[in-house]
Amino acid sequence: xxxxxESAQVTDGPNDKGEMFKRPGRPSDRFPAPFPNEEAARAAxxxxxxxxxxxxxxxxxxxxxxxxxxxxxxxxxxxxxxMAPGMHYNTAFPGxxxxxxxxxxxxxxxxxxxxxxxxxxxxxxxxAFLMWTAEPKLExxxxxxxxxxxxxxxxxxIMFLAKKAVWKRVNKDHPPTEA
Amino acid sequence: xxxxxxxxxxxxxxxxxxxxxxxxRMMHGQFVEYPTPRNLNYWWTFxxxxxxxxxxxxxxxxxxxxxxxxxxxxxxxxxxxxMRDVNWGWFLRYTHAVGASMFFVAxxxxxxxxxxxxxxxxxxEILWMLGVLIxxxxxxTAFMGYSLPWGQMSFWAVTVITNLxxxxxxxxxxxxxxxxxxxxGGYSVGGPTLTRLFALHYLLPFVIAGVxxxxxxxxxxxxxxxxxxxxxxTRGDTVPFHPYYTIKDGFALVVFLLVFFAIVFYAPNxxxxxxxxxxxxxxxxxxxxxxxxxxxxxxxxLRAIPNKLLGVIALxxxxxxxxxxxxxxxxxxxxxxxxPIFRWFFxxxxxxxxxxxxxxxxxxxxxxxxxxxxxxxxxxxxxxxIMPLVGIFETPRPRPGSxxxxxxxxxxxxxxxxxxxxxxxxxx
Ligand code: HEM
Ligand code: HEM
Numbered sequence: 326x327x328x329x330x331e332s333a334q335v336t337d338g339p340n341d342k343g344e345m346f347k348r349p350g351r352p353s354d355r356f357p358a359p360f361p362n363e364e365a366a367r368a369a370x371x372x373x374x375x376x377x378x379x380x381x382x383x384x385x386x387x388x389x390x391x392x393x394x395x396x397x398x399x400x401x402x403x404x405x406x407x408m409a410p411g412m413h414y415n416t417a418f419p420g421x422x423x424x425x426x427x428x429x430x431x432x433x434x435x436x437x438x439x440x441x442x443x444x445x446x447x448x449x450x451x452x453a454f455l456m457w458t459a460e461p462k463l464e465x466x467x468x469x470x471x472x473x474x475x476x477x478x479x480x481x482x483i484m485f486l487a488k489k490a491v492w493k494r495v496n497k498d499h500p501p502t503e504a
Numbered sequence: 505x506x507x508x509x510x511x512x513x514x515x516x517x518x519x520x521x522x523x524x525x526x527x528x529r530m531m532h533g534q535f536v537e538y539p540t541p542r543n544l545n546y547w548w549t550f551x552x553x554x555x556x557x558x559x560x561x562x563x564x565x566x567x568x569x570x571x572x573x574x575x576x577x578x579x580x581x582x583x584x585x586x587m588r589d590v591n592w593g594w595f596l597r598y599t600h601a602v603g604a605s606m607f608f609v610a611x612x613x614x615x616x617x618x619x620x621x622x623x624x625x626x627x628x629e630i631l632w633m634l635g636v637l638i639x640x641x642x643x644x645t646a647f648m649g650y651s652l653p654w655g656q657m658s659f660w661a662v663t664v665i666t667n668l669x670x671x672x673x674x675x676x677x678x679x680x681x682x683x684x685x686x687x688x689g690g691y692s693v694g695g696p697t698l699t700r701l702f703a704l705h706y707l708l709p710f711v712i713a714g715v716x717x718x719x720x721x722x723x724x725x726x727x728x729x730x731x732x733x734x735x736x737x738t739r740g741d742t743v744p745f746h747p748y749y750t751i752k753d754g755f756a757l758v759v760f761l762l763v764f765f766a767i768v769f770y771a772p773n774x775x776x777x778x779x780x781x782x783x784x785x786x787x788x789x790x791x792x793x794x795x796x797x798x799x800x801x802x803x804x805x806l807r808a809i810p811n812k813l814l815g816v817i818a819l820x821x822x823x824x825x826x827x828x829x830x831x832x833x834x835x836x837x838x839x840x841x842x843x844p845i846f847r848w849f850f851x852x853x854x855x856x857x858x859x860x861x862x863x864x865x866x867x868x869x870x871x872x873x874x875x876x877x878x879x880x881x882x883x884x885x886x887x888x889x890i891m892p893l894v895g896i897f898e899t900p901r902p903r904p905g906s907x908x909x910x911x912x913x914x915x916x917x918x919x920x921x922x923x924x925x926x927x928x929x930x931x932x
Pocket of ligand 2: 558562563564565566567568569572597600601604607642645646647648649650651652705709710712776
């Protein structure tokens with residue numbers, strides 16, 4: 326993690342001379358943004374602004390499954406379809422025209438084991454990673470959840486038995502006919 | 505309040521205090537001895553659950569407010585900061601967000617319970633009206649809360665709902681527009697709007713807490729209604745609140761929390777909308793603007809009416825009409841269990857509200873629009889026609905002579921039945 330972060334150069338500052346400087350990244354840094362500003366991003370992408378992907382897996386109906394479908398959804402356009410200039414045909418994207426060029430191709434990134442280097446496997450990894458960035462506490466949440474739910478379940482049973490025991494007394498201590 | 509206190513302070517300090525400020529005596533009288541009908545079912549546990557819901561919202565809300573930043577540039581990121589970098593932040597925020605939904609689940613059950621058992625009828629009209637006031641305040645509070653994360657849905661919901669006031673232009677030209685700009689604090693929804701929504705979102709829950717105290721005070725004057733709708737006649741019709749109802753409410757509360765936290769830990773975004781994880785963008789309208797699920801029936805009513813002003817009037821009317829329920833219902837019998845005809849209309853009304861909820865999430869066109877209009881018609885017809893008329897023409901089923909008889913399932917021997925003339929004294 327640390328080594329990975331150090332491989333990026335991050336702009337920090339200003340220092341005591343009022344200048345910005347570069348330093349190796351730390352795990353607590355944000356991802357360096359690929360474009361200096363929104364206009365540059367639009368100019369490089371046929372007028373569309375690439376969204377911040379940190380919470381994208383929660384911001385789309387279908388979550389990671391949707392992301393996987395978009396990544397693997399680049400197909401040849403049906404013959405009769407009119408595409409806007411610079412757009413790419415995609416089966417999963419609403420409207421089927423997406424400005425993002427296909428980001429993945431077979432064999433672009435080697436795996437350290439003998440996993441097949443296919444778009445399909447890359448797409449699975451990317452969507453799983455984006456689900457993690459959207460919800461980094463998910464695992465912790467489930468772990469705590471198990472304990473809380475078990476506790477409440479046992480507590481509910483105890484309360485139920487206590488309630489029964491208390492209400493057993495009701496006719497003896499508070500006879501219904503007492504005027 | 506209607507019973508003598510048997511509170512005996514046990515220590516010197518307790519006695520000293522009791523002579524000066526008898527809070528402990530009051531608490532003992534109202535939450536320990538308080539004579540409660542012995543036949544309350546689980547629908548009566550939601551009042552206690554609601555108190556806990558309000559407490560959860562206030563506690564989690566205050567801690568969230570310590571980290572949240574109410575500015576259009578920062579709000580969305582500050583919520584993500586809470587989710588990632590604040591210790592336990594994800595737990596606080598999910599509990600607050602799911603808590604709002606659970607609060608509404610409980611309050612709707614509580615309100616339908618009141619409608620079914622005629623708990624709004626004399627002498628509980630003020631109790632009921634305070635309840636309706638709480639409901640109104642809750643709706644406003646939750647609407648404001650939902651705006652705070654400043655996602656796409658937050659922003660556009662604020663835009664659509666505040667814009668409703670511009671329909672007043674149809675009455676006095678210019679009035680609506682001025683009002684909307686006054687609410688926004690500018691010419692569009694922006695920074696000033698967000699900060700005022702936040703200030704009021706912080707304030708209103710405490711106002712709700714105050715009204716809840718009055719609500720419970722108004723409850724303890726006549727005492728609880730009960731599933732038979734028959735007044736308490738003897739001491740034997742009641743049991744002390746503690747331990748009988750503390751334990752029953754406690755059990756129900758734990759089961760409620762079990763469901764609550766199952767959602768918080770395993771499906772916290774189930775009741776939310778994905779678009780609210782997209783930061784607000786004033787230049788891009790989402791294709792389909794929908795409010796939170798608990799507003800959907802009202803949203804369906806708003807959109808069922810093609811005229812904007814009339815739609816807004818219907819929207820507010822849908823809540824306002826609840827204030828008049830104690831006088832719209834002409835029946836002499838409280839509990840719907842003994843009302844063979846009204847019963848059908850009641851359950852149809854519940855279905856109608858569920859249907860409107862479903863329709864509120866659909867586009868208002870074609871069959872959906874027609875169904876919304878029928879649903880709206882029945883909603884108002886239920887209060888304005890069915891309640892008064894059925895009350896007059898219906899013959900109620902025979903009711904048990906007393907709460908005790910209904911518990912025992914048989915009439916009491918005549919000599920043991922309390923003299924109804926002595927009723928008020930017996931209870932006091
Ligand atoms: C924060 C919201 C609320 C809280 C904390 C609250 C609290 C309570 C409590 C503790 C009780 C006694 C226990 C019970 O009957 O469940 C009660 C009774 C009642 N509430 Fe509420 N309430 C709230 C909202 C409402 C609303 C929105 C309505 C109606 C529109 C309402 C109408 C009533 C009625 C009619 C009763 C008397 C029920 C009976 O004795 O039969 N309340 N409330
Ligand atoms: C009647 C009680 C309350 C209700 C129904 C309520 C409802 C809501 C709702 C629906 C949200 C949006 C949650 C989301 O989707 O992110 C929210 C957010 C928020 N509320 Fe409340 N709330 C209540 C009380 C309070 C109180 C008493 C405070 C502060 C003292 C508070 C502070 C906040 C803050 C800071 C946020 C923004 C952070 C976030 O979105 O999680 N709330 N509230």
